[in-house]
Amino acid sequence: MADFSILALGGDGIGPEVLAAALDVTEVASGLAGIRLDIAEDLLHGAAWEAHGTFCREETVTAARAADAVLVGAVGGPEWDDIRVPGGPEMQDGLMRLRKALDAYAGLRPARAWPELGRFTPFRAGLAERADIMVLREMTGGVMFASPRGQERRAGRRYGFDTAAYDEDEIARIAHAGFRLARTRKGRLVSADKANVMESYKLWRAVVTEVAAEYPDVTLTHMYADNCAFQMMRTPLAFDVVMGCNLIGDFLSDLAAVVSGSLGLLPSACLCGSPGGRVKGIYEPVHGSAPDIAGQGIANPAGTILSVAMMFEHSLALPAVARRIEAAVERALVSGHLTPDLGGTATTRGFADAVIAELRA
Numbered sequence: 399m400a401d402f403s404i405l406a407l408g409g410d411g412i413g414p415e416v417l418a419a420a421l422d423v424t425e426v427a428s429g430l431a432g433i434r435l436d437i438a439e440d441l442l443h444g445a446a447w448e449a450h451g452t453f454c455r456e457e458t459v460t461a462a463r464a465a466d467a468v469l470v471g472a473v474g475g476p477e478w479d480d481i482r483v484p485g486g487p488e489m490q491d492g493l494m495r496l497r498k499a500l501d502a503y504a505g506l507r508p509a510r511a512w513p514e515l516g517r518f519t520p521f522r523a524g525l526a527e528r529a530d531i532m533v534l535r536e537m538t539g540g541v542m543f544a545s546p547r548g549q550e551r552r553a554g555r556r557y558g559f560d561t562a563a564y565d566e567d568e569i570a571r572i573a574h575a576g577f578r579l580a581r582t583r584k585g586r587l588v589s590a591d592k593a594n595v596m597e598s599y600k601l602w603r604a605v606v607t608e609v610a611a612e613y614p615d616v617t618l619t620h621m622y623a624d625n626c627a628f629q630m631m632r633t634p635l636a637f638d639v640v641m642g643c644n645l646i647g648d649f650l651s652d653l654a655a656v657v658s659g660s661l662g663l664l665p666s667a668c669l670c671g672s673p674g675g676r677v678k679g680i681y682e683p684v685h686g687s688a689p690d691i692a693g694q695g696i697a698n699p700a701g702t703i704l705s706v707a708m709m710f711e712h713s714l715a716l717p718a719v720a721r722r723i724e725a726a727v728e729r730a731l732v733s734g735h736l737t738p739d740l741g742g743t744a745t746t747r748g749f750a751d752a753v754i755a756e757l758r759a
């Protein structure tokens with residue numbers, strides 16, 4: 399009888415390659431921790447479209463609901479990004495459907511600087527070397543989901559429109575997640591909004607301020623998102639947790655990623671509840687399916703392996719295992735096991751083997 403069940407969805411391009419490497423690390427890490435995992439695999443997005451004519455089968459959603467955590471490689475590719483089959487799938491039918499179905503609203507996107515990799519960032523020495531920023535992005539609401547939305551003709555011209563909207567419960571639950579996360583880190587939370595110009599953000603700021611009363615140990619700062627972007631690049635070390643709506647969180651997480659040096663290093667989690675204890679989640683690297691290097695065995699699996707660490711922390715409630723994996727990745731990088739995106743010659747397999755050797759050391 400397994401202790402936890404995991405659903406693994408490789409997806410497309412380099413997705414299955416980085417996921418296979420990360421699953422090997424998962425197996426060794428769980429073995430060392432003395433726990434047993436039941437890992438089931440399924441297809442998502444392009445791979446699911448080719449096999450089943452859909453980006454995400456109902457069976458996959460059911461399996462994801464039943465699992466303790468879902469691991470994803472990466473999805474997409476030119477063959478499917480512009481699919482125009484009548485009645486065919488849209489981007490929203492794959493990974494976004496899974497996130498929505500599981501109500502995975504809390505997007506954790508940590509970006510940390512690796513001092514040894516500073517030459518891959520645009521920062522001058524000393525400015526960002528120990529930066530460690532956690533962007534918390536609301537994932538299931540806001541302008542990307544609210545209605546009305548659409549395109550029509552108005553006064554003889556084409557007209558496209560979306561709605562920026564949140565209700566107070568949606569704001570309160572992401573705010574609680576932000577305060578709880580800050581508590582486990584340096585105790586500082588920045589909430590980024592545009593409350594100076596938009597009603598939904600006035601409500602956002604008001605609700606975040608109300609929730610703050612329950613977390614007197616966390617320092618809350620409200621910032622306008624544009625200023626927040628500027629300050630994050632000016633003084634990255636000043637930031638701990640940065641929280642924003644779906645759209646602002648999307649921009650700020652890519653911006654924060656600059657401190658780390660390569661897209662291939664960045665993990666993410668989409669939690670279906672507030673961090674703390676055991677909460678189901680979907681874990682995936684931040685990068686896409688990288689069709690330009692797919693099939694060559696040279697993709698950097700670090701982002702996926704670090705996503706596995708996040709899974710151990712949040713969905714399996716084994717933070718000690720998470721720290722062990724992170725330390726092993728760090729030692730593998732520091733000792734020069736670098737894939738070509740970091741100027742080295744290590745293969746996907748070779749990097750995973752180095753991490754496994756460090757885990758066992």
Ligand code: NAI
Pocket residue numbers: 412416471472473474475476479661662682683684685686687688689690691696697698699701739
């Ligand atoms: P991408 O992240 O796939 O690639 C951007 C660049 O970074 C490429 O040069 C790629 O070779 C490199 N790269 C990415 N991950 C890497 C890794 N692990 N190791 C080494 N190099 C890496 O973004 P792009 O090219 O814009 O999109 C490609 C496809 O991925 C598209 O179909 C897009 O829709 C999809 N996509 C999927 C995402 C997801 O699964 N969450 C996120 C972003 C894009």
Ligand code: MG
Pocket residue numbers: 648649652
């Ligand atoms: Mg993005």
